[in-house]
Amino acid sequence: MRASDRPAWMERPSRLGVALKAVIITAITLLVIYPFVGVLSTSFSSESEIAKSGGFVVFPTAPQLDAYRAVFDGGTVTRALLISVLVTGLGTLASVTVTICMAYGLSRREVTGSKWILMIALFTMLFNPGIIANFLLVNQLGLLNSFGALVLPSLVSAFNLVVLRSFFMNLPSELLESARMDGAGDLRILVRIVLPLSKAVIAVVSLFYAVAYWNNFFNALLYIDDSDRHPLPNILRTFILQGRTLESAVGTEAPAPVQAIQMAVLVVAIVPILLVYPFLQRYFTKGVLTGAIKG
Amino acid sequence: MTTPLQAVGPGTASRTKPETSSAAPRRLPLWKRLWRDRVMLMLTLPGLVYFLVFHYVPLFGYVAAFQDYQPYIGFLDSQWVGLQNFATMLGDPRFWDAVGNTLRITLTQLVLFFPAPIALALLLNSVISEKVRRFVQSVVYLPHFIGWVIIVSIFQQVIGGAGVLPDFLESVGLPRYDMMTDPDAFPLLVTLQVIWKDCGWGTIIFLAALLSINPELYEAAAMDGAGRWRRLWHVTLPGITPIIILLLILNLGSILSVGFEQILLQRDAVGPESGEVLDTFVYFNGVQDGQWGPAAAVGLVKAVVGAALVLGANKVAHLLGHEGVYRNASK
Numbered sequence: 001m002r003a004s005d006r007p008a009w010m011e012r013p014s015r016l017g018v019a020l021k022a023v024i025i026t027a028i029t030l031l032v033i034y035p036f037v038g039v040l041s042t043s044f045s046s047e048s049e050i051a052k053s054g055g056f057v058v059f060p061t062a063p064q065l066d067a068y069r070a071v072f073d074g075g076t077v078t079r080a081l082l083i084s085v086l087v088t089g090l091g092t093l094a095s096v097t098v099t100i101c102m103a104y105g106l107s108r109r110e111v112t113g114s115k116w117i118l119m120i121a122l123f124t125m126l127f128n129p130g131i132i133a134n135f136l137l138v139n140q141l142g143l144l145n146s147f148g149a150l151v152l153p154s155l156v157s158a159f160n161l162v163v164l165r166s167f168f169m170n171l172p173s174e175l176l177e178s179a180r181m182d183g184a185g186d187l188r189i190l191v192r193i194v195l196p197l198s199k200a201v202i203a204v205v206s207l208f209y210a211v212a213y214w215n216n217f218f219n220a221l222l223y224i225d226d227s228d229r230h231p232l233p234n235i236l237r238t239f240i241l242q243g244r245t246l247e248s249a250v251g252t253e254a255p256a257p258v259q260a261i262q263m264a265v266l267v268v269a270i271v272p273i274l275l276v277y278p279f280l281q282r283y284f285t286k287g288v289l290t291g292a293i294k295g
Numbered sequence: 296m297t298t299p300l301q302a303v304g305p306g307t308a309s310r311t312k313p314e315t316s317s318a319a320p321r322r323l324p325l326w327k328r329l330w331r332d333r334v335m336l337m338l339t340l341p342g343l344v345y346f347l348v349f350h351y352v353p354l355f356g357y358v359a360a361f362q363d364y365q366p367y368i369g370f371l372d373s374q375w376v377g378l379q380n381f382a383t384m385l386g387d388p389r390f391w392d393a394v395g396n397t398l399r400i401t402l403t404q405l406v407l408f409f410p411a412p413i414a415l416a417l418l419l420n421s422v423i424s425e426k427v428r429r430f431v432q433s434v435v436y437l438p439h440f441i442g443w444v445i446i447v448s449i450f451q452q453v454i455g456g457a458g459v460l461p462d463f464l465e466s467v468g469l470p471r472y473d474m475m476t477d478p479d480a481f482p483l484l485v486t487l488q489v490i491w492k493d494c495g496w497g498t499i500i501f502l503a504a505l506l507s508i509n510p511e512l513y514e515a516a517a518m519d520g521a522g523r524w525r526r527l528w529h530v531t532l533p534g535i536t537p538i539i540i541l542l543l544i545l546n547l548g549s550i551l552s553v554g555f556e557q558i559l560l561q562r563d564a565v566g567p568e569s570g571e572v573l574d575t576f577v578y579f580n581g582v583q584d585g586q587w588g589p590a591a592a593v594g595l596v597k598a599v600v601g602a603a604l605v606l607g608a609n610k611v612a613h614l615l616g617h618e619g620v621y622r623n624a625s626k
Contacts, residue, residue, distance in 0.1 A: 006423055007510070009517035024418065025427070029434050032495070035449045038459075042452075056452055056459045102342030105335045112328040117339050124350040126548065127602055130594035131555075131574065132581045133356035137349070139366060155345045186334040215442025218556055222582060233444040240448045241560055266448055273440050281433050288499045 034058075036270070043067050043263035050259050066256035067264035076228075076235060077265055084214060084231040091151040091213040096206050099156050103164035104190050118165075125158045131222070138223050149223035150231070154212065160205045167201045168194060204283040207276055214272060232269050239265060357598075359591035366587065380592035390593065392568055393576040396481075400553045400572060403482040408489050409546065412497030413539065417531070419498060420505045432502075435495025443556040446492055450484075451475060475561065478569035485557060500542070501535055508534035540612055548605030551597045573597050 006012075013021075038056045044063035071077045102121070106114045129137075134153060143149040171194060179189050195202070217233035224230060227238070240262050256264075322328075329336065355370075360380055362373040384390050415435070422428045438446070454460040454474050461471040474480050508530065516526045555574040562570035571579075573593060581590025 007514070009514050011523065013523075021418065021421070025422070025431055028415070029431055032434050032438060032491070035453055038452065039449060098341045098345065101338040105337075105339035105342075108335065111332045111335045112325070113332075113336065114339070117343055120343065120351075121346050124346055126605060127598060128552070129350060129353035129356070130598055131578050132359065132587065132591045132594050133353035134349070135582050136356040136359065136366070136587075137353040152345075153349055155349070156342050158346075161342070186338075190338075211440045215440075215444075217442060217444050221559075233442050236444045236448060237560060241444070241451065242563075262448075263452075266445055269445055270441065274437075277437060277440065278433070281436065284436060285499050285503060289503050 039263045039266050039270070043260050043267045045257070045260055047257040047260075050257050064256075067260035070256050070261050071264045071268060077232075077239075077268070079228065080230055080232045080235040081268060083229065084233075087147070087150045087216070087231055088210050088213040091155075092206055092210045094151060095155055095157075095160075095209045095213075096202065099160050099164055099205065099209075100190075100195070100202065102156065103161050104168055104194060106161075107165050107168035121156075121158050121161055135222055144223055145225055145229070146223075150216070150219050151213070153219055153223075154216065157208070157212070160208055164198070164201060164205055167198055171197055200283050201286075204280055204286075207280045210276070211273060214269075232265075236265060236269060357591055357595045359587050360595045362588055364587040364591065366585075376588065380588040381596070383589045384592050384596070387589075389567070389571065390576065393571045393573050396569060397551055397553055397572040400482045400485055400558075401550050403486045404489060404553065405546065407483075407486050408494070409543070411490050411494045413501055413535070415494055416498040416501035416505060417527070420502060432495070432498075435498070437495070438492045439496035441492065443492075443554070443560060446488055447557065447560045450488060476564045478565045481561075481565045481569050485553070485561070488557060489554070500538060504535040504538045505531065540615075544605060544608040544612055547608045548601050550604060551601050 038058055041057045041060045042050060044065070044067070045057040045060045046062060046064055046066075049057055049060060049062070105111070106118050106121075108114070138144060138149055138153060143152065175193060176189055179193055184192065215233060216231070217237065220230050220234045224234075227234070323331070358370055359373075361375060361377060362370070362380075363376050364370070364373045419428055419431060422431070452458050456473045456475065458473075461473055465471050474484050477484075512530045512534075513526055516530050521529065551573055553572050553574070555572075555578070558570065558572050559575050559578065562575055564570070567579075574597075577590045577594045577597075580586040580593070
């Protein structure tokens, strides 16, 4: 902390105050990080080490990959992982495409009826049809037990729509006007001018969608009966929380400690998020604020 | 909720022929304007269809609340039973358990979780080093992106039966304590998980509000001899009050919806008597047991009460002179 960063009128904090603040902030940071480290370390640990530490290893002495071998052996977890990847990939693609089109279509106030359409979308932020109504609808549409049931019910989020729309509206209008003067139609303007300028915000919205699909547990729980077609979160639930064994998944004899396999599955579920997170983190604030306040 | 709609009015003048604007802006007939805007409107179509089909059409499903609904017969042929489903609901002690649990959990969250992001934002805001603040922010935002299944699993590992915390308690000579299966601690457990997941994420909006406070106010206050606590009280807090009110209103609307996924995942560990909330009650009665009518009745009451709470709270905010969720028409 350099003194020059402090406004002239602000008094120096007491030494005790600074120390206290540092302790609190460190504690909060550790409370967030500790579980992640524990999960990761345990997944690399051997039976004896897990037994010695009481189930949660923080520093594995002899890391091993047996748990991951078991997970990627082609059983239940591998299958669920593939389903999750597929749902996340295709779902995100579909959601982002539909959201971009709708946000752009609503981004000019003078378009006839666009305010009504926007209200129809925004109003869904205030109410939720509820479990029964949604289930009956998906049932009536014949989507039960289909791939579509994992994507369609949560295709567009009004929040992401607002984020994109306000970004599009804030693009310099001279740019769009001059393109129109040069004879570009609405579609060409979207593809050639708006999209290239909006890469960052589209990336954030994609992340929001992708995380939602990756973590979605509710759609599969509600609409998919066959547990062989469940994505990763539902497998996590039966395997870790309900304590059911994954014997069918990892062969008759488990080559690695159950605890390590459980943690390996958790790691597999968390790592994709950790991989994209650092790249997009700096855009969050802007996205969240436009989505939360404008309307 | 009709106020913002009134904003639709003139101003939809031609955008393709600005040269005619010297005369009074003539309004083209509707079909001509629709034809002019066809490309833009076509683009909104897939999204519009989605919202109508998946958010508005399901509302008709609530006729099931007044029927002895049988899925294989459908809405048209199911027998109408009037308010009988609501009577069933009110006479069901499990329903009242669910109401009680929902309110207990909501109240715990309101008291413990709601102020947490505000406090954390104030703490982060007071950190002068940019680097430290950035780092802590990226750490505390992260859990927001982790799904409930993973979070509950992690909690199971750390404080559950065979977890780190009971082991630690034993090693210091205290009895083992498993919070995950303690019915009395369930609201607290659920709240702790919410805090771990979303406290950091919740700071974003408060940090932005804090940034938007005019620094001259602080300077002037300091000139007048206000110490840091007085400045916190007289400058900082008034600066973020509108946001606090807004979030309180939104919270009020979801007072009957405490995280369905999160609670469903842990309901079995503490039993339905203390782990059942309205959403899980609806799920188990309707989707699991096929009691469609009564479940839909509960869902309908919940939705109506929630909407009424948002609108009511917003009204109160207007009366108190705050802006609330949407702007007052008179302004």
